[in-house]
Structure formats: structure tokens, C-alpha cells
Amino acid sequence: MSVEETGVWTETYPKEPCPFCGKTVAIRISEILIVDKKYWKVRIFDDSGCPLSAMFERGLRMGSAGEVCAVLKKDWHEIVETVSNMPVCPECGRSPVCRYSTNLDRWIILCEKGHLRTDEAFVLSAMRNWNKKVGQYVCDNQNQRLGQCLTSLWNQGYANDEELPEFMRQSWREKHANWERK
Structure with a gap:
């Protein structure tokens, strides 16, 4: 198989910093010919040495230089937006740590206190998993706390629903309607 780096390359600068x-x-995309087909090898970098190339899915890209650069800039924008909007750990309120492990060849996002952790081969996947885990954690804990609150209020034997907060009145009415039918 014939693989040739042509020396042709293009560089673009996304407006969002690292x-x-x-x-x-x-x-930077560099042109490569493989059996007379043109591909682009991708490299993304900054002056501080952050492992940014690992943020993009590996592999060669096809298309014109302009098309490939446009897609990469769009992908970069999504990465920056996702990083900027990462939710904090719902248990301790700290921002998650995002790092690339060369030993595991994976991106790891975790709470430094050990409450939540996720890892994936690609940074966006790891970030999306973090967001899902935080959302699920919050939902599970809200449901658990609401159930405990309702149980406590029901066990106190309120005579009517006027003493309950608005969001609990429907549950109280349903519970007492079921008791009255028995």
C-alpha cells in the first residue's frame, strides 16, 4: 500500500481558546495520499502543551481542506461549550477534573472527593457521561428525599391538605382517597 505525505497542510485558528x-x-490538517486517495491527518495544539489532539476522534478525514477545517472548528466549538457548561459535583459542589490518561488512553472526568467518575475514549463522550451521571444522581436524590418527606408528613397524620406545601397536596389527596375507599 502506498502512503505518501504530500507536504501540503492548512492551519486554522478557532476563535475559542483552550x-x-x-x-x-x-x-492543522496535513494532506496524505493513500493509494491515490486524498485524506487529511488532524493535529490540534496550543502553546501550553494540552493534549488537545486526543479530543478529536482518531482517524483520517476526507473532503476538501475547507470542509475538513469547518467541521473541526464546529467540533472544537462543541468541546469548548461542553467544558464551559460542565455541572459541578452534586454531592460536594466542586467542579469536576477533566484529564487525559495516557496509560489508559482515555479521558477521565471525576470529582476529586470521589463522588462521581466517568471515563471514555473521547472527551466529548466522557463529558456527556458526566452530565448524565450528575443528572441521574440529582434525580435519584430528589425522588428519595421527596419520598422521605411525604412519608414523614403522612405518618404525622395531617387532618387535611391545607397544612402541606402545594407540591405535596395532590399526593396527600390521592393517599387519603385510597384510604377512604377501604
Whole structure:
């Protein structure tokens, strides 16, 4: 198989800086010919040495230089937006730590206190998993706390629903309607 680096390359600069260090980012694509088909090898970097290339899915890209650069800039924008909007750990309120493990060849996002952790081969997947885990954690704990609150109020034997907060009145009415039928 014939593989040839042609020496042709294009560089583009997304407007968003690196979300980890704040440095200017460059995306460079280099042309490669494989059996007379043109592909682009991607490298993304900044001056501080953040492992940014690992944020993009591996592999060669096809298309014109302009098309490939446009897609990469769009992908970079999504990465920056996702990093900027990462929810804090719902247990301790700290921002998660996001890092690339060269030993595992995976991106790891975790709470430094050990409450939640996720890892994936690609940074966006790891971030999306973190967001899902935080959402599920919050939902599970809200449901558990609401159930405990309702049980406590029901066990206190309120005579009517006027003493309950608005969001609990429907549950109280349903419970007492069921008791009256028995």
C-alpha cells in the first residue's frame, strides 16, 4: 500500500481558546495520499502543551481542506461549550477534573472527593457521561428525599391538605382517597 505525505497542510485558528489553559488554539490538517486517495491527518495544539489532539476522534478525514477545517472548528466549538457548561459535583459542589490518561488512553472526568467518575475514549463522550451521571444522581436524590418527606408528613397524620406545601397536596389527596375507599 502506498502512503505518501504530500507536504501540503492548512492551519486554522478557532476563535475559542483552550478551555483548560486559555491559550490560543491551532488546528492543522496535513494532506496524505493513500493509494491515490486524498485524506487529511488532524493535529490540534496550543502553546501550553494540552493534549488537545486526543479530543478529536482518531482517524483520517476526507473532503476538501475547507470542509475538513469547518467541521473541526464546529467540533472544537462543541468541546469548548461542553467544558464551559460542565455541572459541578452534586454531592460536594466542586467542579469536576477533566484529564487525559495516557496509560489508559482515555479521558477521565471525576470529582476529586470521589463522588462521581466517568471515563471514555473521547472527551466529548466522557463529558456527556458526566452530565448524565450528575443528572441521574440529582434525580435519584430528589425522588428519595421527596419520598422521605411525604412519608414523614403522612405518618404525622395531617387532618387535611391545607397544612402541606402545594407540591405535596395532590399526593396527600390521592393517599387519603385510597384510604377512604377501604
